[in-house]
Amino acid sequence: MHSVVQSVTDRIIARSQATRAKYLAALDEAKANGVHRSSLSCGNLAHGFAACSPADKNTIKAFNKANIGIVTAFNDMLSAHQPYEHYPQLLKDACHEVGSVAQVAAGVPAMCDGVTQGQPGMELSLLSREVIAMSTAVGLSHNMFDGALLLGICDKIVPGLLIGALSFGHLPMLFVPAGPMKSGIPNKEKARVRQKFAQGQVDRNALLEAESKSYHSAGTCTFYGTANSNQLMLEVMGLQLPGSSFVNPDDPLREALNKTAAKQVCRLTEMGTQFTPIGEVVNEKSVVNGIVALLATGGSTNLTMHIVAAARAAGIIVNWDDFSELSDAVPLLARVYPNGHADINHFHAAGGMAFLIKELLDAGLLHEDVMTVAGPGLRRYTQEPRLIDNELVWVEGPSESLDKEVLTAVASPFQANGGLKLLKGNLGRAVIKVSAVAEAHRLVEAPAVVIDDQNKLEGLFKEGELDRDCVVVVKGQGPKAIGMPELHKLTPILGTLQDKGFKVALLTDGRMSGASGKVPAAIHLTPEALDGGLIAKVEDGDLIRVDANSGEVSLLVDEAVLASRVAQKVDLRSTSFGMGRELFAALRSNLSSPETGARCTTTIDENY
Ligand SMILES: O=C(O)[C@H](O)[C@@H](O)[C@H](O)[C@H](O)COP(=O)(O)O
Numbered sequence: 097m098h099s100v101v102q103s104v105t106d107r108i109i110a111r112s113q114a115t116r117a118k119y120l121a122a123l124d125e126a127k128a129n130g131v132h133r134s135s136l137s138c139g140n141l142a143h144g145f146a147a148c149s150p151a152d153k154n155t156i157k158a159f160n161k162a163n164i165g166i167v168t169a170f171n172d173m174l175s176a177h178q179p180y181e182h183y184p185q186l187l188k189d190a191c192h193e194v195g196s197v198a199q200v201a202a203g204v205p206a207m208c209d210g211v212t213q214g215q216p217g218m219e220l221s222l223l224s225r226e227v228i229a230m231s232t233a234v235g236l237s238h239n240m241f242d243g244a245l246l247l248g249i250c251d252k253i254v255p256g257l258l259i260g261a262l263s264f265g266h267l268p269m270l271f272v273p274a275g276p277m278k279s280g281i282p283n284k285e286k287a288r289v290r291q292k293f294a295q296g297q298v299d300r301n302a303l304l305e306a307e308s309k310s311y312h313s314a315g316t317c318t319f320y321g322t323a324n325s326n327q328l329m330l331e332v333m334g335l336q337l338p339g340s341s342f343v344n345p346d347d348p349l350r351e352a353l354n355k356t357a358a359k360q361v362c363r364l365t366e367m368g369t370q371f372t373p374i375g376e377v378v379n380e381k382s383v384v385n386g387i388v389a390l391l392a393t394g395g396s397t398n399l400t401m402h403i404v405a406a407a408r409a410a411g412i413i414v415n416w417d418d419f420s421e422l423s424d425a426v427p428l429l430a431r432v433y434p435n436g437h438a439d440i441n442h443f444h445a446a447g448g449m450a451f452l453i454k455e456l457l458d459a460g461l462l463h464e465d466v467m468t469v470a471g472p473g474l475r476r477y478t479q480e481p482r483l484i485d486n487e488l489v490w491v492e493g494p495s496e497s498l499d500k501e502v503l504t505a506v507a508s509p510f511q512a513n514g515g516l517k518l519l520k521g522n523l524g525r526a527v528i529k530v531s532a533v534a535e536a537h538r539l540v541e542a543p544a545v546v547i548d549d550q551n552k553l554e555g556l557f558k559e560g561e562l563d564r565d566c567v568v569v570v571k572g573q574g575p576k577a578i579g580m581p582e583l584h585k586l587t588p589i590l591g592t593l594q595d596k597g598f599k600v601a602l603l604t605d606g607r608m609s610g611a612s613g614k615v616p617a618a619i620h621l622t623p624e625a626l627d628g629g630l631i632a633k634v635e636d637g638d639l640i641r642v643d644a645n646s647g648e649v650s651l652l653v654d655e656a657v658l659a660s661r662v663a664q665k666v667d668l669r670s671t672s673f674g675m676g677r678e679l680f681a682a683l684r685s686n687l688s689s690p691e692t693g694a695r696c697t698t699t700i701d702e703n704y
């Protein structure tokens with residue numbers, strides 16, 4: 097085992113000892129109740145299966161066969177989730193084939209961050225993760241189920257489902273992915289047209305045409321953003337079937353994988369042969385495995401919050417020092433947009449998850465001794481699914497990458513360390529994704545341009561105010577202020593300035609998209625402006641240093657001057673109402689800091 101991976105794992109185990117023990121004790125108590133629907137009254141049970149067929153009613157009341165809850169995030173808004181429309185019936189039929197039953201326990205909301213990017217709706221995005229967690233619990237709290245199938249892929253949906261599921265950690269659960277859409281125009285071409293539009297060199301028709309050729313059908317968008325980072329994390333954590341993440345929705349393999357997932361979760365119940373509660377699959381080692389795989393591929397910065405929040409839901413305490421220390425030890429093995437030109441289909445074709453996991457296991461960077469939904473040990477995830485004579489089988493994945501420009505071996509990494517870096521300084525703590533930032537742009541020391549609304553940057557850009565070295569400071573974007581929206585809309589402007597040769601960086605207590613890339617962005621700054629963060633005192637012209645090499649984010653202004661300044665008030669009048677934001681006031685004001693996962697849910701013991 098790599099010494100850093102082992103030492104960080106040991107540190108997390110030690111830090112989590114009390115909370116993890118409480119979580120597992122609660123899980124054991126829940127397990128002790130036996131078949132959960134047997135604790136329901138006849139009235140409860142009758143309501144629970146009133147709409148079932150007579151055969152299903154008999155199965156459900158027999159208590160000796162599994163009843164599986166399906167939690168689905170289907171809607172037509174997310175191209176990634178649209179394939180889920182008919183999944184429930186297919187999963188129910190597959191459970192019937194093994195003498196069990198499945199019922200849809202809940203539909204959970206799912207926001208497409210691509211639709212809300214740069215819009216007021218984005219201010220509900222992070223908050224929706226908590227709503228999804230609570231909605232998952234609403235469904236499973238019927239206590240009718242022996243296991244669950246979780247249908248979700250995108251940004252806040254996977255972490256929300258996982259947080260909700262871990263409140264029922266005594267049940268086995270599998271995630272059921274639907275896969276990426278086929279490749280459209282290259283993501284780099286899409287980004288190029290956006291920068292030309294930002295400069296007024298192409299019109300909206302040209303822009304919409306390029307966008308529509310990039311996002312063109314059902315399936316997950318093909319950049320390596322938060323959705324595909326979620327898939328990679330789930331697979332490496334052993335929460336979905338080996339090799340299931342990146343099979344396209346219309347591939348015959350996809351339906352075979354879905355059916356197998358349904359039958360497998362029945363096997364993992366207490367009535368089955370391999371009882372595997374999700375609260376035991378998610379442990380310190382599998383969480384570290386998820387972080388390592390994220391770092392080895394330059395995954396989404398959003399997971400520096402989502403993994404922390406989900407781990408805490410299982411009593412496991414992770415912080416950004418853990419991410420940063422692991423990142424220094426984990427080599428970068430993938431170049432997928434925004435960290436390169438390839439997309440996720442290309443990554444899959446080059447050897448994908450099987451090759452990545454093999455490389456990381458062989459280098460001692462992943463824990464092998466973990467429990468997964470496919471059985472004990474992570475080594476089985478170096479295999480990939482095949483349909484041979486219409487039978488789903490797993491075969492050993494490639495021993496060599498099939499495209500070394502996209503996916504490389506540990507022996508020849510694209511970068512000696514991983515994709516993420518912790519930044520510290522008098523401004524607080526922030527994270528930065530370095531995998532997509534060229535070496536020449538990793539240190540920026542320049543005067544601040546301060547705004548409190550991302551939409552103001554476009555005006556400054558068009559007036560030529562930004563044609564110089566600068567650190568764009570967008571303050572008042574934190575969780576408690578306006579729900580920590582992604583500021584990805586700024587990327588074409590900042591990218592244009594960088595291409596002009598200026599040294600530019602972004603500093604914010606908000607977030608960026610997992611698809612954001614080449615411009616250095618110090619994000620998730622904690623403490624946020626509304627919480628008394630020094631960012632509230634930054635003024636136009638102040639010198640700021642963002643140094644991804646040394647891990648520093650500092651305001652280079654004399655202490656006495658700063659002490660004499662009054663923090664500018666965060667004006668929330670225009671963002672507290674409208675587009676439903678008023679409904680989230682209580683949730684927003686209770687969000688914890690980004691480094692503790694920006695959660696509103698209390699976990700086993702908040703006194704840690
Ligand atoms: O974190 C993420 O991966 C993003 O939120 C992503 O889900 C979102 O859809 C982006 O907005 C996509 O990028 P474009 O906006 O560039 O299409």
Ligand code: SF4
Nearest residue numbers: 208209210250317323
């Ligand atoms: S990846 Fe982003 S843009 Fe694509 S469907 Fe998911 S949330 Fe929407």
